[in-house]
Amino acid sequence: MKKIRIYIADDHQLIVEGLQRLLLDQDDIIFVGSSNNGLEAEQDILQKEPDIALLDIRMPGKDGLKITQNLFHLQSPTKVIILSMYEDIRYINDAKNFGAYGYLLKNTCREEFLEAIHLVQTGKKIFHKIEAKQTKELIFLTxxxxxxxxxxxxxxxxxxxxxxxxxxxxxxxxxxxxxxxxxxxxxxxxxxxxxxxxxxxxx
Amino acid sequence: MKKIRIYIADDHQLIVEGLQRLLLDQDDIIFVGSSNNGLEAEQDILQKEPDIALLDIRMPGKDGLKITQNLFHLQSPTKVIILSMYEDIRYINDAKNFGAYGYLLKNTCREEFLEAIHLVQTGKKIFHKIEAKQTKELIFLTxxxxxxxxxxxxxxxxxxxxxxxxxxxxxxxxxxxxxxxxxxxxxxxxxxxxxxxxxxxxx
DNA sequence: ATAATGCTACCTATTTCTAGGTATTTTTTT
DNA sequence: AAAAAAATACCTAGAAATAGGTAGCATTAT
Incomplete structure (x- = not known):
């Protein structure tokens, strides 16, 4: 059985290691690399072409959304899942528009995490659902x-x-x-x- | 050999799991509980009296610094290590003043992490050293x-x-x-x- | 006990902003 | 080509905030 190759980029090393360990427990997942820097991550991903890249939004060098956009533009085979602390519809929309396959909050639990990765691997998309609070009128500024x-x-x-x-x-x-x-x-x-x-x- | 009993509190479950897994690899460390909520964490710590508690600053219910202060006040035997995303001298000073044994950034690597835990266990204190950029005046608002x-x-x-x-x-x-x-x-x-x-x- | 900090209160001249308007030109959309 | 939206500009009275002070009292550190 082919293992899911995963790359992780997050400026917090703790998150990287946490994810890494979380994934290492799974025997159908293999970890292919990580970085705390956006630019390095992008290069790595383009070179290693993992199946899935878990990208933080805030990173030095280049943010995860920009990387997503660029990977999509370069027709990289890597499917991106954005990791974020923010339940922010704009980020989620950006992620969707830039070709990401998922948007997960960092307080997602292990089970949902693994489920998301497996779903994305089969080509499905999984985006965090925002609560009702998004109902209020949006303000458009020129x-x-x-x-x-x-x-x-x-x-x-x-x-x-x-x-x-x-x-x-x-x-x-x-x-x-x-x-x-x-x-x-x-x-x-x-x-x-x-x-x-x-x-x-x-x- | 007596194992080091550790409690973890962080609102991001990913961090909790990351730390947990990081610690489970160590055979002299045993994980005794975790929470994503400050109030719950405080109760748990008072009840379970772990050797070391890793506390995030930002948490719902009660922040890690307040918990530290209270544990110290109640003469809890638990040694607190503050986990923070912020390299902020004020937080570090608060941590020191409130009786914490350590202040670590979340982008600390595994090795430093484990080293810190072992040092703290022997009663030593370990606080993150702030870089030069802290030269700019900090603003204190009453x-x-x-x-x-x-x-x-x-x-x-x-x-x-x-x-x-x-x-x-x-x-x-x-x-x-x-x-x-x-x-x-x-x-x-x-x-x-x-x-x-x-x-x-x-x- | 002394010093330092924080909170409170007042004065005055001057500057800045607000809340009502109206109205023309440019750009974008349909 | 017409309609809609955005950007531009002006007027006036009145409200609000600023910058420059001084100063007493309470609380916290040292």
């Missing part, structure tokens, strides 16, 4: 609005932002007005909190 | 200042916060002034960004 918020996050005043982006102060005010209206927020702290809760990044 | 920021994050005005916390508006303003001075931030968005970057939570 690129310009995000620009403004980014500048605000750096402590800029309307005037400074206007200068920076070659706008009039009134325009900056209008954008901020629109942002407040869209988000229903009353001050900047509240705005950032809501953006964080809604999982909106300014890139 | 509980009251955190209260104010929390309220601000909920979109409250100074007046509303004053009412809420039974303070005068002037006092709220003073706190905000001090917060700005401490953090070197110019507006609320900037403040929240800096707090995030510095890994400061408002609890």
């Amino acid at each position: 690129p310009r609005e995000k620009d403004i918020i980014k500048e605000l996050s750096h402590g800029k005043t309307n005037q400074e932002i206007a200068d920076e982006l070659s706008l009039s102060v009134q325009t900056v005010m209008t954008h901020r007005k629109n942002i407040r209206a869209k988000t229903g927020t009353k001050n900047l702290a509240n705005l950032l909190l809501v953006l964080k809760e809604q999982g909106i990044d300014l890139e | 509980p009251r200042e955190k209260d104010i920021i929390k309220e601000l994050s909920h979109g409250k005005t100074n007046q509303e916060i004053a009412d809420e916390l039974s303070l005068s508006v002037q006092t709220v303003m003073t706190h905000r002034k001090n917060i700005r001075a401490k953090t070197g931030t110019k507006n609320l968005a900037n403040l929240l960004l800096v707090l995030k970057e510095q890994g400061i939570d408002l609890e």
